[in-house]
Amino acid sequence: MxxxxxxxxxxxxxxxxxxxxxxxxxxxxxxxxxxxxxxxxxxxxxxxxxxxxxxxxxxxxxxxxxxxxxxxxxxxxxxxxxxxxxxxxxxxxxxxxxxxxxxxxxxxxxxxxxxxxxxxxxxxxxxxxxxxxxxxxxxxxxxxxxxxxxxxxxxxxxxxxxxxxxxxxxxxxxxxxxxxxxxxxxxxxxxxxxxxxxxxxxxxxxxxxxxxxxxxxxxxxxxxxxxxxxxxxxxxxxxxxxxxxxxxxxxxxxxxxxxxxxGPFQNLKSVLEKDKVADEFYINIEDLPKWKYLKGAKKESRTTKEGFKYKYSEGSMAFPDDISKPSRTIITGEGGKSASRFKHVIETAHGLRRLTPLELERLNGFPDNHTKLEGITNTKRAFFMGNALVxxxxxxxxxxxxxxx
Structure with a gap:
């Protein structure tokens, strides 16, 4: 054919x-x-x-x-x-x-x-x-x-x-x-x-x-x-x-x-890099409270820019992520150091860290370092995977x- x-x-x-x-x-x-x-x-x-x-x-x-x-x-x-x-x-x-x-x-x-x-x-x-x-x-x-x-x-x-x-x-x-x-x-x-x-x-x-x-x-x-x-x-x-x-x-x-x-099932652990990764992916101890707050359950009063007051609530998320299960959905905002409710965080022997671009590529079934290119930041590489398909x-x-x- x-x-x-x-x-x-x-x-x-x-x-x-x-x-x-x-x-x-x-x-x-x-x-x-x-x-x-x-x-x-x-x-x-x-x-x-x-x-x-x-x-x-x-x-x-x-x-x-x-x-x-x-x-x-x-x-x-x-x-x-x-x-x-x-x-x-x-x-x-x-x-x-x-x-x-x-x-x-x-x-x-x-x-x-x-x-x-x-x-x-x-x-x-x-x-x-x-x-x-x-x-x-x-x-x-x-x-x-x-x-x-x-x-x-x-x-x-x-x-x-x-x-x-x-x-x-x-x-x-x-x-x-x-x-x-x-x-x-x-x-x-x-x-x-x-x-x-x-x-x-x-x-x-x-x-x-x-x-x-x-x-x-x-x-x-x-x-x-x-x-x-x-x-x-x-x-x-x-x-x-x-x-x-x-x-x-x-x-x-x-x-x-x-x-x-x-058939068989894969999990988040199956895509992780085995060695220590670059320091930029590890979470600083001083930033942990913000990560915990964003990942945690909330019931609080908030006010809009127009002055309207309302009750806001949301449930807690796993922190760190359970690597024995499949990962949550990668989103376009996965990259960058700032604390986020939706970014993945895993526990390693070297401390808590975010996922690397290579790991995000693996979660979508891309070849290792498919998006690695001079002039393309790690944040942009994560963005690509948030937009990609499996x-x-x-x-x-x-x-x-x-x-x-």
Whole structure:
């Protein structure tokens, strides 16, 4: 079989490419990485250093003509998720109309304008997407599915927590596999029972087995994208989109599924460097009280800038982190010396310390020192990993897609 050619959008430091190209049957022939909020394009620098700058674009994807992107078999991308991220509250997320959420439409535009459309899509986002925005839960995802359906794609999706399938980080992410009607795999899908495809026969179910629960929703996306934008789930109570599902010919069937995995499990300890690391990662004794306060439980009165008083409470977090379990999710603010509730802290023979960039890379399945480059700080390297995906998840999805083809 000839290699499947891949277009990698919103490439970051290359997680999709690493996962797919572990198989010799995928080849990235064009990539794009552009960060609108920074003058120096650090992620693109790392990408070019690791993969070369041939057929790599470091320009705003919104301004790139579709005609300049070569035809390809598979389009992949972890399109910007800041508007849905757990770093911001759901009520403040702007969904598809947000500053960076709008970049979804760059994917839609490319697919729409491509005369020879890619046969397959693999897209990644935070699971917040399934229930955004707060006043019309699931509306953004409904618009996306409708757009893809209009372009001739069937889509299966799943929310996958890497740790539940044996990996060393509790990282929950949404993955979507699109299958164009011109492909042979689409013909297989038409012959299959929809429920069996989602629960056992599909690309995602074959890679990451599940069992079903009694919870199932069926949704018709017969209205236009504009009408869906105005009226979808207007009562805003609960999103109809569950953690697994299938879109076929404008109809959606969605299931709440449970993980079915019996293999080995990795933990935080498995990625740790064995020797003493650089002094910058160790916590100074004088800073310990602040770390303990931020990690601890709180019930206290606070006052907003406008003078409004309110009661604030939160539970305690493990301090230090339990290295016998998978790590918590890496966030973009993982780097830097300042005390934080969300940064990882481990206990070692040399004292309490934060995780190193190499350890963060390992938690996402990247090669050691993938992001190490002159001019790239350790804080920036941690930021990259907070934005990245778990490479092994992509690898397994790619292998499953190949097996189906």
């Amino acid at each position: 000839p290699k499947l050619t891949v277009c990698e959008l919103f490439a970051g430091v290359g997680g999709f490419r690493l996962g797919l190209e572990r198989s010799k049957d995928f080849k990235v022939i064009w990539s794009n990485q552009w960060e609108p909020s920074t003058k120096t394009q650090h992620a693109s620098m790392v990408y070019e250093n690791r993969f070369g700058n041939k057929n790599h674009s470091n320009l705003n994807i919104e301004e790139i003509a579709t005609s300049s992107i070569p035809n390809h078999d598979v389009l992949v991308g972890g399109f910007p998720c800041q508007d849905y991220s757990v770093a911001t509250s759901l009520k403040n997320s702007k969904g598809l109309v947000g500053k960076k959420g709008v970049l979804w439409w760059s994917i839609y535009r490319i697919l729409k304008e491509k005369e020879s459309k890619p046969s397959y899509l693999i897209l990644e986002n935070v699971d917040r997407l399934l229930k955004s925005p707060v006043k019309q839960r699931g509306r953004d995802f409904a618009i996306m599915l409708k757009g893809l359906s209009d372009l001739g794609y069937a889509c299966e999706w799943r929310v996958i927590n890497a740790a539940e399938y044996g990996y060393s980080q509790r990282r929950r992410r949404f993955f979507l596999v699109g299958i164009h009607h011109k492909s042979n795999l689409y013909k297989q899908l038409l012959k299959s029972n929809a429920e069996e495809w989602v629960l056992s026969n599909g690309v995602l179910a074959s890679a990451f087995p599940v069992t079903s629960t009694n919870q199932k929703n069926q949704i018709s996306l017969s209205e236009s994208m504009l009408q869906l934008s105005k009226t979808f789930n207007s009562d805003g109570k609960i999103s109809p989109f569950l953690n697994s599902g299938l879109l076929l010919n404008g109809n959606v069937i969605s299931y709440k599924t449970l993980v079915n995995y019996n 490479v092994d998840i992509v690898e397994k999805i790619g292998q499953s897609l190949l097996s189906k083809i």
